[in-house]
Structures are given as structure tokens and as C-alpha cells.
Amino acid sequence: MNNPLYQKNIISIADLSRTDLELILQTALSLKESPQPELLKNKVIASCFFEASTRTRLSFETAVQRLGGSVIGFDSGGNTSLAQKGETLADSVKVIASYADAFFMRHPQEGAARLASEFSDVPVINGGDGANQHPTQTLLDLFTIYETQDTLDNLNIAFVGDLKYGRTVHSLAQALSLFNCNFYFIAPDALAMPDYILEELNDKGINYSVHKSIEEVIDSLDVLYMTRVQKERFDETEYQHIKSAFLLNAQMLENVRENLKVLHPLPRVDEIHKNVDDTPYAYYFQQAQNGVYARQALLALLLTNQFKTKA
Amino acid sequence: MQKKLQVEAIQHGSVIDHIPAQQGVKILKFFKFTQTNEKITIGLNLPTHNGKSKDLIKVENTFISDAQANQLALFAPNATINQIKDFKVVNKFQVQLPSSFIGVLSCPNSNCISHNEPVKTQFYVNNNSELKLKCHYCEKSFSRSFFNELD
DSSP, X not given: OOOTTTTOOBOOGGGOOHHHHHXXXXXXXXXXXXXXXXXXXXXXXXXXXXXXXXXHHHHHXXXXXXXXXXXXXXXXXXXXXXXXXXXXXXXXXXXXXXXXXXXXXXXXXXXHHHHHHHHOSSOEEEEEEXXXXXXXXXHHHHHHHHHHHSOOTTOEEEEESOTTTOHHHHHHHHHHGGGTOEEEEEOOGGGOOOHHHHHHHHHTXXXXXXXXXXXXXXXXXXXXXXXXXXXXXXXXXXXXXXXXXXXXXXXXXXXXXXXXXXXXXXXXXSSBOGGXXXXXXXXXXHHHXXXXXXXXXXXXXXXXXXXXXXX | XXXXXXXXXXXXXXEEEEEETXXXXXXXXXXXXXXXXXXXXXXXXXXXXXXXXXXXXXXETOOOOHHXXXXXXXXXXXXXXXXXXXXXXXXXXXXXXOSEXXXXXXXXXXXXXXXXXXXOOEXXXXXXXXXXXXETTTOOEEEGGXXXXXX
């Protein structure tokens, strides 16, 4: 059967249907269980980081190499002749697309990946465009939830920390709204979930509630998605107060559901105490590793029309 | 004798009516009506039946296309256009918001890639509760009042 994602661009999570998402997650699971080290043999993938991002770049490049493909590219826009000679992104993309079979890109400006896809003859994967989208982060989050919960439907999911500026939580909430989950939002007032996201959830009839502390809901959760609250946004007294309400430690996990998993897009600072790492609920490092499988799944589907899972 | 407001009838052309007050001059500028040699009559702050005021534009020998009528909806969502031939109204229609605007507005997000690249801007219309326009590129939504028209 032909796959609907063959030669498509992956720009925004909103472009993907529930069927697309399920196909990507199944493919990621299959590649995690049965590696396919020759799938992209003779394929060249460009890794174009107009803005530096170590974790995302390494994850993408590992994904290409684990599938037997080759990587070309650059890790910071400022060092390229593209930036220094004032070439438009549109022209840069036309050239890169003529060399590679696909490319992934990060760019400091919102909309850069969408624009690139309009000038490229080969698939473009958005690795982050300014404050807008980072769909592969959402896919690895979804994959991790799917892997640990065996489903994405009807889960109780809490989002904690910076819900205002964190594009990760916005995209994940939007994607999970296709799966009828219950959301709990826990954030300092100054960093609450923006109204436009809440309006979208209202329009879709999604159940959500807002809470003052993690402990109010922790015992009924399937997934606890932590994010970093940036200390510099608060004065010291305020931050100490926030720390007690929005930080997680092992004692808080005493009565939680057995299937609970704590996730975090990383890097963490002190919102998850180190003593959580040794509990069976901590899953953030496996989550980061899952980024490689989620990105492998995308590459496999975009570049292989009749991708067959080995499982 | 009752005093009557004299706004001259036109022989051929278009009458754009029900323009919200203050928007008439913007429309003249946006459609570059000020750069034609055709006769143009404008009425600003004209009284209406409901006690409010409106602007009105009459342009000789010019017929507003559907695409122009849609763009007009950005300034005057309830405007009507009368097409006149031989002093008679031959067609009358209300402007309608299109599903998107291409190449008309500038994105209010200063970090949007559309400002630096050789592309036409595009905004999708969401008119659920209040008119909002979502950028095709940066995906941000803004109320109409945040937008500037492109030159």
C-alpha cells in the first residue's frame, strides 16, 4: 500500500491527520524494534541549521545514519556563505534541494520551513522555525506516550511549568486533541496557557481544567509533562514560591498510577528533582532517545513509497 | 423648501456604499483611485438612517472586480457595490470576506519570514467570533486592527 506521507513536507503538526500521526508512530515503533540500517542507502539528506540546536541536530543526523543514509549540511547559519553573502532563503533552498533527497532545517524566523517547502522539489522537515513550530518534538512526545501507554486515546495528561511561551506544550496539546484526552494545566499565572489555545480546545470540545499545584491532580494522571520555568522571568521570592508548586520530587510520586510517566522536553534545570530519575516513572531520557526513532520514521515514510515494517 | 444633499449621479461606473466612516480615504488610497483620471465623488461622514455616519465613493467608468470587492471587505465588511450603466443600477451586491487574502497585507509579526523573502503574503480568514487573520507562513493569528496594507 502506498503511504500518504511519501514525498510530503513536515512543516506544522496541524497539517497531519490522526491517520498520518498513527502511521508515523507505528513506523517509529517498528524501527525501534527492528532497525533497518540500509533503508536510506545511497540517499543524501541535508541538515541545515540556520540557527544552532545541538540536541535536535544530533538526533536528526543519528536518525539518517541509523538508516544508512549520508548527511551533508551546516550547524549554524552565521558560518555559511548563504548568510554572509545575503542570499535569500528561497535561493539557498533551491540549491540545497538540488543536491539532496530531503532536508531538515532549523531557522530563527517563523514561517521559514513553510517558505522553504515552496521552493524545494524534495521533502522538507521543519526542525523548528523561530517561536512557531517544532513538529518532530511533538512526534517524539506522541511516540513516547504511545509507547508507554499503548494508546493515545482518553489519557489524563498534565502540562506543568511555562505553558505560555512553550511551543512544545502548545503543539502537543493540539495534536493530542485529536485523541480525546483530558488535560490539566498547571502554571504560574504569568505563564498560563494562552487564550488562543484554550479557545481551540473549547471549539473541539476537549476537557481541560486549570490547577494551582501538581499535587492537586498527580494521583489521577497517566502522563505528567513537565517544562522548564525560566528563573529569570521572576524575582527571587516569587521564584521560591513557584518552585514549591511547580517542581516535582520523588515524594510526590508515592500514590500515583502505576502507568504514570513523567516526560520533559529537556534540558531540565531544577523543575524535576534528581531523585525522580531513579523512580520507575521517569522517562525523559528515553523520550529524548525516542527522538531518533520518530525522526527515522519520518525519513522512512517521506523517502520510501511502499515502506514495509519488518515486525 | 427642503434642503437636500447633492451627490451627483454617475452615468457609468461603481458606487461603493455603506463604508464605515473613516475608511473611505483608506479605500481610495488602497485601490489607487486617486491615481486615475476618472471622475470620483466621495462623501465622508454622511448621515445614515440609524443615526450613525458612513462614507461613500462613486467612481466613473470603473467596475469593481470580484477580487477587488473581496479586498474591500477588509475595510468595509458590510459595503455594497452598485454597478451603474446609463444612470441605472444594473447590478448590486454586498462584499464578502474571501477565505484568504493574498498579497494585500503585511504580517504584523516582525519575525515572520514573509518580510525578507520574495513571496506574496497570505492570510486565512477566521470569522468565528471576531475577524482574525492567520498568516500562511508564521501561523500566527491577529485581529484586523494589527495589520498594515502593503504598499
